[in-house]
Amino acid sequence: MNNPEEVIQRLDAVDYLADDGLAMAIFLALRLGKPLLLEGEPGVGKTAAAKALAQALDTPFLRLQCYEGLTAGEALYEWNYQRQLLHIRLAESHGAALDDSSLFTTEFLQERPILRAVRHDGPTAPVLLIDEIDRADDEFEALLFEFLGEAAVTIPELGTFAATRPPVVVLTSNRSRDLHDALRRRCLYHWIPFPTPDRAASIVRRAVEGASDPLIRDACEFIGRVRGLDLDKAPGLAETIDWVSALAALGVTELVAGDVLRTIGAIAKTPDDRDLIGGALPSASPSAPSSASSSAGVGSPAGGPMAPPTP
Structure with missing residues (x-):
């Protein structure tokens, strides 16, 4: 290069x-x-x-x-002691003399x-x-x-x-x-710093085929906000990609709180983090409608997009 x-x-x-x-x-x-x-x-x-x-x-x-x-x-490296032992026994059976130079050769070297x-x-x-x-x-x-x-x-x-x-x-x-x-x-x-939401979206877009642009954008913005919380293990790009992949597999096209709760195991890796992320969401419940069946966001009384968590 x-x-x-x-x-x-x-x-x-x-x-x-x-x-x-x-x-x-x-x-x-x-x-x-x-x-x-x-x-x-x-x-x-x-x-x-x-x-x-x-x-x-x-x-x-x-x-x-x-x-x-x-x-x-x-x-x-490591020596293949089993092969060396077999070599010793074969030599003894033939009455041949052995020394270190015949045992410690590249033939018995494990790379x-x-x-x-x-x-x-x-x-x-x-x-x-x-x-x-x-x-x-x-x-x-x-x-x-x-x-x-x-x-x-x-x-x-x-x-x-x-x-x-x-x-x-x-x-x-x-x-x-x-x-x-x-x-x-x-x-x-x-x-290597954690990328901005826009750059993270570009990376996730490459990694997750079939995910909608609104879902990728909202998910990356959400992760950026979540990382501002006092988490045990803040989600990284790998978790973001896993999460968007899970959402896309469920047919989600627009992020709503109900879908976050259903798939929270992709980004929250401890019970405390799960509770903290869930508690920071707008009012929602696990039974909230999925965006796969409804485009209304549960975080807004007017049905708009889900508001991000507040650090």
Whole structure:
């Protein structure tokens, strides 16, 4: 990709809408060969950005999902001990001598996502997503320093493997904890904000085929208002897309309070949030008529569109 504008166009072609800031961050990461750290609230499209980048580049996509207790054996590499044991027994049955050099070879090496990205020998460099790095332990970050800085992995028994085509590395974080300064120094950085209602509507329109424009517009405005409430887990774009998909599946074309209550499980992920969102709605009940059968909004005595919740 020759410039940030081309990044926007290529991502747009795979139905990912990138703003100027994200496009510049991706362009510089590609041009400089640096890992890119994307931060933002859950559901703003960090993971989707890495997937879309792999599609736009027409290159393999590798993913490492981080979690507490993640080890090098699950992220970098591991030895196939069962095959090694079988090799030992076969050698013993034939009276052959064995040493470490015959047991610790690439034949018995199991590649995990990071080593697989380093040793990838295809015509294009893969995109490696290290997803939710903030969920992993501090110690795991230290395992990444060599890889992030040099696109290499050292295996004590075999030596150092360096990538012939350094992978495109994208790390994501929801900021559930602070990341080590040494990791941040090795990466370019970009914060993905939650989009405005208009931009969110454009994104949802791409993701949900068949949903009416009034429904998408009203739903995105509603989510924008809901995010101003004191929620345990504010709904993100992913939840917005799920919610509009559910509404469209029910045949809803215009948002009314009754439909919000019927599908509230798509955006409220805790009992407290369900009560808070429901309590912020205009007067309505679960038995209120659906817009699939009535175009009158239940939030207005005159039957107009549903009023948004008040933060």
